[in-house]
Amino acid sequence: MFVSCFHRSPIEDFPVEKWDLVNDVILKGTFLLTKHALPAMQKQKKGRIINISSAHGRIPDAYKSAYCAAKFGQVGFTKVTALENALKGITCNTIEPGPVRTELIDRKTTTKTCRTRWNNCRRGSKLPHPR
Template sequence: MKNALITGGTSGIGLGIARYFASHGYNLLINGLERNGTETAHDMATEHGVKVYFSGANLMQPAQIREMVQQAEKALGQVDVLVNNAGIQHVAPVDEFPEEKWDSILAVNLSSSFHTSKAVWKGMKERGFGRIINIASAHALRASEYKAAYVAAKHGIAGLTKVLALEGAPFNITCNAICPGYVRTPLVEAQIADQAKAHQMTEAEVIEKVMLKKQPVKQFVDVCAIAQMALLLASPASSQLTGTMMPIDGGWSAQ
């Protein structure tokens, strides 16, 4: 039985991945800032007959990240799979972009993935097995207006993914990034309202003319598709699959 640590695992994409992994027998530590995190973990453990623990670590604080990894290793025995999923967003023109938002988005969306990866690296290296899966975005491959910090962070994740893949190769540690298009999560729901304001459109127009305009398949990406890809990347069979950016974006990156 394998063990996984999933950041941002109490809502949206992270919760979908956590539930899918639990249904396939993974023990988990899920991280998030939601107040119901402990309850979510308990419900998941009961439903799937696995161990699920919760950490409310603030991913803007490296010390708390290290403590979270230590908690996971103590509770689970070891961390075989790390899913760096946590993310925040803010949408604004660059000349109006709040500096504190830039700092917080870079901290959560990029720097936390370095700190978590560093914290699990020693154990993975010693055991000769590790799977690091970064939930990036189509914005790791493409840019959009009004998202300076988010696009910069996701492009940074692409670079970090490649470096970890190279350094991990001698030790059977793989690192890959999944790059979804728009998924209708709470984060995207908030973006719809922000984009409507920025573009001076209705929310329906934002969905049609801004978000799904870039995806030839005119649908939001299904969380299940991301979870299935993550499970594949976590498997022993994926040892030759490393350093990749895996688009699940309805054809966005094909353009």
């Protein structure tokens, strides 16, 4: 989903249709899947919902306003779902993967400032290589 709806640009230049697409896929998609899965889980009095977000659900990045807003929203929605269903035997959590060291990340982190930011994001650890 990330690749199919991702768009980077300053807020003032961000196309509304791209904003809607990103939020429909990430945030509305999470809402609809949860909405339709909950009744069955509530009926059986148990269930596990795991939403996949991103480090951008907690750490924003410039020129990614729609993506960051959707991911922050997804994290908040997950918490609300957990609170509303805790006494019904249903848990709801978010997995927020951080960056993985790829060619794209290596190119992005060529400056000292970018390297420092990514390292701080990873709490000082080096980025893992994909296997």
